[in-house]
Amino acid sequence: IVTLSDRVTRILALNPSALTLRGTNTYLVGTGRERALIDCGEGRAEYDALLLQAMRERGVERIACVVCTHWHPDHVGGLARVRRALGYDVPAYKVIRKNKGEWVASEQTRGSVRAYVPVEDDDVIRVEGATLRALRTPGHTVDHACFALEEEGAIFAGDCVLNGSTTDFEDLTAYSTSLGRLKDELASFGRRGTTLGGENRLYPSHGDVVVDGAAKVNGYIAHRVSR
Template sequence: MSTIIPRIERLSSRVIRILGCNPSPMTLQGTNTYLVGTGKKRILVDTGDSEIPEYIANLKSVLKENDVQIEGIILTHYHHDHVGGIANIESNILGPSYRVPLYKYKRSAKDWDTERPPNSNSKYTFVNDNQTISTEGATLKAVYTPGHTDDHIALHLLEDSALFSGDCVLGEGTAVFEDLYEYMNSLKILLSLKPDKIYPGHGPVIDNPVHGITYYINHRNERESQIIDALGNSGRPMTALDIVKKIYQIPEHLYPPAAVNVNNHLSKLKREGRATSSDDEHWQLAGKSAL
């Protein structure tokens, strides 16, 4: 049974978690947001989804109870369940005439909407890899960790050797990703930091991070071996969905995100010259003749 995550919980002298109250199969019990620091002004990590009145009410109560204000917001990546709450926070907590920096890593895509969050007049303040953002009692070092998305960052809380992992590492289950090759490299970067604790974007706190990250790396390597075996034992080219049905034991409604992960494995194998596809839909091992 999953650990029940309270709506509000103090996790350390520097960290309070406020649950985004947006549960779903992809967000688990909801998006974890974190108020970080020890002073009258603090940093908020991620903002949950849009139009979640319960989250705004809970965030308000934390600010009031601790007599603190938000002096900046750091977004781990562009997904709506992490940036969607910005406009509501601006309207209902900060006020229409008050703005704070919105720190985020810049996407590699050149889409028109990458400069500002949805439904907000504010612009992002783009950060660099290894840049530090400080507030009283807390120093957060941005660690560029692409793979889940092209703009994903984790945040190393230097005072506690703790890590806000965003969606790179979750508190339970495994993460989805856009680019497996980059994602595996990012896991190795996080492992090299040897954090004492991980505060994930979804799920409970991870108290044994080295074991957790190592599990993620091993899991992806095992999944890759299963995909290679499925392709090798098939008498015909296979689609990602074919492979999902062969190697996953999950409810059918989770097939689509699993297929996304399989496709990323296949793209990595193609990049490494170990799998081929004429249409990026039907796959076989490199050197194996289609029947």
């Protein structure tokens, strides 16, 4: 459990591997008694305990929503367990894959009893102290979304941008377009002067905080061009 800013706490999902590095990052977001949770790990009892500990230590009484970056099991596989640990049916927001019938069926096979709340591009999710704006960023997966944290001029980057390695992708063209979208969003924050202490932060799903997000994204773009 690491406090990264006044409104962001990182909770590691405790699932280290060659693919997840030291594990998947989940994030407790907001400043009030009800906060958002970005992703929820893959379904480990140890993570449930860590989440509850982080909530207690910060005076958080309730998770208002789980905000999911994409369908991969290390990000959403723990949803059913987290709901049981919390003791209530917390809503989960995610971009829908393909058609609604396929999406509901596929997600229910992963142990999620309740359907997701559909997320569209530029949708806004609010909790006290945090405004999260959805950025459709397909490529890594068709349903991938990043979430801009407007108060900090930062972005929860999911698996679109990592810190410690490059990511894989299903669709290179879509992924390249998504990197361009992140570059433009970070530049927009800079022009508006809304960055956290002048930092263009990215909060990735794997690895440490990226302090200079613009430089990291530009590096990813250059890497793809060179390939």
